[in-house]
Amino acid sequence: MGLNSSITRYNNLFLNSVLSNLKRAIDLGGFGEEFFTYLSHPMRTVSVSIPVKINGTIKIYEGYRVQHNNALGPFKGGIRFHPEVTLEDDMALATIMTLKNSLNGLPYGGAKGAIRIDPAKVSKEELEAVSRGYARALVQFIGPDIDIPAPDLNTNPQIMAWMVDEYSKMVGRNAPATFTAKPVQLWGNPVREYSTGYGAALWTRNAARRFLKGIEGATVAVQGFGNVGYWLSHFLTEMGAKVVAIGDIGGAIYNPNGFNPDDVKATERKTGTVANYSGSGVRKIGMDELLTLNVDILVPAAVEGVINYSNANAVKAKIIMEAANGPVTADAEEVLYKRGIYVFPDIGVNAGGVVMSYLEWVENLQWFIWDEEETKKKLDYMITNAFNRVYDRWQKMSGATIRDAAYIDALDRIYQAMKWRGWI
Structure with missing residues (x-):
């Protein structure tokens, strides 16, 4: 399971670790080198500068959005706020999201976003300005059929509310399905919190x-x-x-x-x-x-x-x-x-969040909402189904880790979609 020298092209240990796991699973699954070449490179990386004027002084915040692969559907992944996050961190997380969405049977590809900011060290007004600025900067790259962000580290339903409000202003209509894990009053679902x-x-x-x-x-x-x-x-x-x-x-x-x-x-x-x-x-x-x-x-x-x-x-x-x-x-x-x-x-x-985000997205697209118990049952079914598939596959493999089984199960679905599309 050691790192293959052909994939240690980054200085980021997290990204190299993710690529190592990906390469191992692709080799074990017999998918071929071409498939790894595709998945080791995100389809799009976006870097944005977010200017915020506070007390007459301009501060520039750096933001990212990595859209890894959309063979299975629109990009989907969270946004994290952290002062030390890097673009390569986002690349690793977006790769994980592609696999996570596939493993759980969701019609999504993987994405991840970030802003280099420490929310604990800024005012609520500045945090809101940065959140809205991020949504404005990415308006052409996100949408209910393109890329659907959600919260991640140091972000929450309030930040999603600011972002969906700003995005809706930009496109001239209410567009709740563009962001998930929103407050219940803004077309969210109560199960998403937990x-x-x-x-x-x-x-x-x-x-x-x-x-x-x-x-x-x-x-x-x-x-x-x-x-x-x-x-x-x-x-x-x-x-x-x-x-x-x-x-x-x-x-x-x-x-x-x-x-x-x-x-x-x-x-x-x-x-x-x-x-x-x-x-x-x-x-x-x-x-x-x-x-x-x-x-x-x-x-x-x-x-x-x-x-x-x-x-x-x-x-x-x-x-x-x-x-x-x-x-x-x-x-x-x-x-x-x-x-x-x-x-x-x-x-x-940790896929419960994105599975629930999918359920919320479906509700938003059709402008209806399930109650908490019905939503919870749907979530239980999808989570348990994924666990059983991984466990059953792992039982049939020799010398493999549970991660290998999960990755191969996820990769098989992505591989078939890319093959049907003619990408490989």
Whole structure:
């Protein structure tokens, strides 16, 4: 599983790791070098400058949109706000989105967007101006039949509301289907708030049934306690799991008796970090310790690359659920695989958000809305169907990782679409 020298053309470790996984799956699936050549290059990359005037001073923010592949349908992927995001990060994330959309049976290709900004360090007015500026800059490249953005890291329904409003002004009509994960009052669906965490919990429960003795009583460590990490913890606790460790950017906490995620979230909202949570049996730990705790299930739910070659040998969890995008590097997975630790890939585990975005998009195109329970049933069905297909394929493969099975399943659908179109 080591990196092939022919794909290490970038300085970005995350992108090279994604391309390494892609190349391995294409080789295992027998799709051919031409297919890898296509998928290792995005169809379009857009860089934009967003000028914002604050107190008489002009500030320029840098933004990106990477549209990776649209063989299966319009581009689809989130927008992240982060001061250190790069175009190559977006290329990696857009590639993952192409695979994720295909694996889950969605009529989408993959895309990703970003603005280099720290939302915590700007005013609400400046954040709104940047969000609207991004929508204006990309108006010719997005739309309900072209590219449908959604939230990602440090973005939320409010930002989507500003963007859909600005886009609608630009095109002269209400266009809710251009953005997903909007507020309910702006044609969103209430399930979208928790859909990514809920989908990850479903994948975790299904994996626990096959690789552990079930989810009931299973111990879980969660690294990252934003929207995904919190809702995952909430639903896993409802399913009977015991969340014994939780960490965020401010620190981590451990309790062998388990936590009530709702109580921990209340502390995090009030004080800014889970590290300020206290109680009987609770002790503060470092993030390195959280990642190497002796638990049944480890869930990295924050950013890419947290489990890498330097710490892979210290991981003790039985299974790893990638609730974040790319948290396990390719070389780390090679180590984990040899040690008998199963990694369930991001393109399945954290797909609840994009599956729900698809359902919201369908509602917006037809100007109707399903109620919460009906939406949840549709989401459950699509998530469980993807898990079962990956598991069944993996069972029939020899010497392959679960990621290999997921990638090959996704790639097969993309390959057939590109072949019918005459691209390959």
